[in-house]
Amino acid sequence: MPDDKDNQGAQDRARVSADQPYEVSYFAQKHGIPQDKARQIIEQHGPSRAACDAAVSSGR
Template identity: 35%
Template sequence: MSDDKRNTGSPDRDRINLSEDYELDYWTQALGVTRAELREAVEAAGPMAEAVRNHLAQKG
């Protein structure tokens, strides 16, 4: 199923989708990390934004 850009409710905002360039751009800027760091964090913590934030906070 493709990402419906018109459906931007909470579940969509709370997930990090690494297959969309615009999401990579948004999340790398919002979290102050590189794409590689973001990918590593999502692989380690899962796609939920809060879990990724927590993972990055523990690393830094």
């Protein structure tokens, strides 16, 4: 589902979408990982940015 650019509150910043190429790209660049790996992590751990960040940090 496309991201609503007008709804950018705290809930929006707490989530990352595997369907939005710019979010996958940002997440990958932030963690220094390939985009395909970033997309895999997001799909595996859900849209919670905290859960995805923790998964990268723990090497999962």
